Amino acid sequence: MWLPSSVARLQNHQGPVRRLSISWSGWLPETFPESILRSPLLDKLQEFELYANSSFPLSVLGIIPVLRVLFISRVQSSVEIAGTFNFSSLKQLALTDAEISDTALHCILSRCPVLESLVLDRIQGCSRLQISSSTLRSLGVANGGKSGGRKLEELIIEHAPLLERLIPQISCYGLVIRVIKAPKLRTLGYLQDDIPTFEFGTMVFESMMPISMSNIMRSVKILALLTAPNLDLVTGLLRCFPCVEKLYIVSYTRMIYKNMQCYAPLECLDQHLKRLQITNYEEKRADVNFVKFFVLNARVLESVKLIVRTENCDAKWTARQHRKLQVNNRASHGARFEFEARKWSPSSAHMKHIHDLAMDPFDISSCRCHDVAFH
Structure with missing residues (x-):
């Protein structure tokens, strides 16, 4: 109106x-x-x-x-x-x-x-927010990245017994997040190295790297990451969140990773991980080795979706990826592989998905939202 x-x-x-x-x-x-x-x-x-x-x-x-x-x-x-x-x-x-x-x-x-649901997107004038709520179930936050102004610098979740999802969006440069008590947290992401400190109970991460880990978090089932194809980092996170069933990764390349795949068994890959989605797959060696690690080691995997920045994924191109990723040798014989060509793919959860607890906020396959995005 x-x-x-x-x-x-x-x-x-x-x-x-x-x-x-x-x-x-x-x-x-x-x-x-x-x-x-x-x-x-x-x-x-x-x-x-x-x-x-x-x-x-x-x-x-x-x-x-x-x-x-x-x-x-x-x-x-x-x-x-x-x-x-x-x-x-x-x-x-x-x-x-x-x-x-x-x-x-x-x-x-x-x-x-x-x-029950709170979204704070690029607000100015509030630098520190402390939340204690017995009813809050979903929280999305973005501080506007490197933009100027008095932006949100620290988020403290002191007591949130019903909180199921915490969505720090990709534009969270310099935002410190401390989660003291959220025992039902099920959905988390995007974790990213632009978040200098992320504390979850007794676990402490600095730029996504685990620094202190006296405990693990088994409640998290959906995890989203913004990261380079770095197996050291991702496997370290999966040890902290061993019960992840859906893993969403928005990939970028800042340096070359060899990803030699010499890793001890992971509970997450042996028993829990069912869905893997990687956005910005580029067929580079680091990308291939990164995805291949999951193909060869995730024993209960049901689907792998690679969103590719290209014009199309024709049959010849797809067959080449199957060979490179050793799909015929996959650990989970029932795993399905899907390649989707997109010149541009949303890398932020839509605001409506954050509010809607019945939806996976990172699953864009059934999304028909065309209005306000949260980024």
Whole structure:
């Protein structure tokens, strides 16, 4: 819905409004929030989206008693800390390209007693966020990479007993992540060397390399990585997360890795890993040796998908890859191999997938999302 016709359209609408999306490229009038949101038609509003290059007092939304989904983009958000607003029904919250202070963000989160999913994408003004939530199940975060401004530098998950997925997106340059207690974490990624420190309980990683590991994490079943084809690094991570069933890797090359494949047996490959997907496979020696290691050692593997930056994967090209990867000698005889040609492939989880706990956020095979991506 576009201003200034939005108010008139609401007034002419018959019946309650349950979903409202407003886009506005100009400056919002000071009277806009309450003039719209105090309309009796919005008493049963459940989903609200706002795209606006303007300031917006999020506390105003507390007057909507049944609001369940809130998406705010490109706004300067303010909160009256002394106010009595409460997002009593809010289950999904996403802030993207928004400006909000540490105090305001902590205030909002403290007044979301049933929040299940939170996405913070390139927010400015908040450098340190500490989360303690008995209801949160999904968390996605990106700090905008190397861009300027006061971006998020440290994320601390102190107590999240129901948290199932933690999605630090690929643009998380310099973000320190500390997970103190999240016993049900099942989905994790993208881990990347741009994250200088990642702590998970007693495990400590620096630029993805395990530094301290007095324990392992068996709850993680889905793992996504942004990494070069480096078997030393990846096998080290699989020792930390031995029960991974789905492994997604966005590959890049910063240096040459020999990947000689002299490795001790891994519980993950012997008993658990069922799906492997590698994006940006380029047929280089390092790529081939990297994938071949999984082909020859993953005993319960069901599918391997290689997304290739090329025009097409014709029969001749595919047959050559089968020979190089020694598919006929694969450890799992039932494993299927798929090559998909894509000049460009999304390397970030879509925001809707982060919110939808029924979906694997890294599986793009059934994705039909064409709107806001989270990157």
